[in-house]
Amino acid sequence: MVYLIESVVVDVCSPTPTPSARPPIISADPAATAVQFPAPKVSDGSVGKSALTVRLLTRRFIGEYGDIESIYSRSFMVDGREITLNIWDSPYSEVRGHEFKRVQWADGFVLVYSICDRASFNSVSRLIQTIKSIKDYLNVGKVPIVIVGNKRDLHHRRTVQSEEGRLLALTTDCHFYEVSAAENYHSVLMVFHGLVDRMKDSKSATKRPLGFKGIVKSMSAVFARRRIDSL
Numbered sequence: 389m390v391y392l393i394e395s396v397v398v399d400v401c402s403p404t405p406t407p408s409a410r411p412p413i414i415s416a417d418p419a420a421t422a423v424q425f426p427a428p429k430v431s432d433g434s435v436g437k438s439a440l441t442v443r444l445l446t447r448r449f450i451g452e453y454g455d456i457e458s459i460y461s462r463s464f465m466v467d468g469r470e471i472t473l474n475i476w477d478s479p480y481s482e483v484r485g486h487e488f489k490r491v492q493w494a495d496g497f498v499l500v501y502s503i504c505d506r507a508s509f510n511s512v513s514r515l516i517q518t519i520k521s522i523k524d525y526l527n528v529g530k531v532p533i534v535i536v537g538n539k540r541d542l543h544h545r546r547t548v549q550s551e552e553g554r555l556l557a558l559t560t561d562c563h564f565y566e567v568s569a570a571e572n573y574h575s576v577l578m579v580f581h582g583l584v585d586r587m588k589d590s591k592s593a594t595k596r597p598l599g600f601k602g603i604v605k606s607m608s609a610v611f612a613r614r615r616i617d618s619l
């Protein structure tokens with residue numbers, strides 16, 4: 389699942405949520421992952437969540453987007469296996485009071501701000517804390533989060549420097565991209581691929597405990613390495 393927030397949030401893999409916690413999903417594929425785009429806003433919104441989603445799905449930038457809440461599905465081949473992302477794009481007003489449910493639903497997050505809108509950037513750290521606290525409460529390990537500074541083409545109106553986004557990502561253990569949904573499809577694709585990679589990493593990091601055989605194997609590997617080191 390991918391969840392887009394005022395900053396864009398993308399979520400790719402999720403633990404199976406309870407039916408009541410999960411919004412309707414378009415894809416009929418049971419192996420599908422869901423992508424949500426909610427927008428908790430402090431700014432005037434309109435950071436480009438819909439534009440990013442539509443770019444990803446159609447390769448096009450159409451300029452104006454309605455504020456109808458939608459869940460989109462898109463399939464990707466990852467390591468030779470098809471996965472389906474469900475992307476939830478909801479207008480900001482719809483998001484308030486539903487953060488817990490949506491964070492619970494999503495497996496990965498794309499937090500989107502506009503480089504011309506300082507308030508939207510300021511809301512990103514708050515969102516990261518909110519997401520991490522909810523996932524902690526739910527006992528979920530590492531949360532895949534990608535921070536996206538959108539509207540890069542409007543550099544003459546920039547109020548948030550790239551370094552600020554990069555630093556925030558570094559200090560919060562997130563990935564960072566600056567893109568223009570208006571000008572570039574490939575950078576948008578990179579965002580979603582980056583999220584999927586992080587989701588894969590966090591899934592393998594929370595894999596089941598080793599078990600007796602696994603422990604013996606790991607210990608043998610460590611001792612074998614020591615023997616090699618001492619040669």
Ligand SMILES: Nc1nc2c(ncn2[C@@H]2O[C@H](COP(=O)(O)OP(=O)(O)OP(=O)(O)O)[C@@H](O)[C@H]2O)c(=O)[nH]1
Binds near residue numbers: 433435440479
């Ligand atoms: N110049 C420029 N304009 C953009 C870009 N992305 C989106 N926009 C414009 O910004 C406005 C808002 O885009 P949306 O995609 O509707 O933003 P949103 O975050 O989904 O907005 P809400 O649904 O209101 O939360 C539209 O007029 C878009 O054409 C971009 O990369 N560059």
